[in-house]
Amino acid sequence: MSDGPLIVQSDRTVLLEVAHPAAEDARHDLAVFAELERAPEHIHTYRITRLGLWNARAAGHTAEDMLGTLERYSKFPIPQTVSVDVSETVARYGRLVIERDDEGELVLRSSDLAVLTEVASAKRIAP
Incomplete structure (x- = not known):
């Protein structure tokens, strides 16, 4: 200060x-x-x-x-x-990452299982 x-x-x-x-x-x-x-x-x-x-x-x-x-x-x-x-x-930065897999498809990845579980359970995101 x-x-x-x-x-x-x-x-x-x-x-x-x-x-x-x-x-x-x-x-x-x-x-x-x-x-x-x-x-x-x-x-x-x-x-x-x-x-x-x-x-x-x-x-x-x-x-x-x-x-x-x-x-x-x-x-x-x-x-x-x-x-x-x-x-x-x-x-929280970087805990969720969108990447392309070997076939070019977008994949959501996370090293934090709790974050990935929370996101996967969201109705708008689950599909």
């Missing part, structure tokens, strides 16, 4: 103080996993979404990288709900 340009809120919104000296660096690092929602003149609002977290993970960023960004630039401690949500969401 520092006297940074960010305020991280428990609803996964992040406020960026545009006039802060570190705002440009924070904006660059935050854009890896958060989406800009509103950009009025002085305070920009970002939202940490599951899609943003998954895209960042697909690009090689870890939950620790993303939480490190928030901690480095935040004025206040990161709400625990945000830390837990980021960690849990990123940890």
Whole structure:
């Protein structure tokens, strides 16, 4: 935690103080996993979404990288709900994979039997 340009809120919104000296660096690092929602003149609002977290993970960023960004630039401690949500969401990345088998058919694979069982039991996915 520092006297940074960010305020991280428990609803996964992040406020960026545009006039802060570190705002440009924070904006660059935050854009890896958060989406800009509103950009009025002085305070920009970002939202940490599951899609943003998954895209960042697909690009090689870890939950620790993303939480490190928030901690480095935040004025206040990161709400625990945000830390837990980021960690849990990123940890789910890659547990289900769609691949082609030797015949070219799409196959859903998982190393986690519980996840595969849950997905296979979903009415829309089972077929």
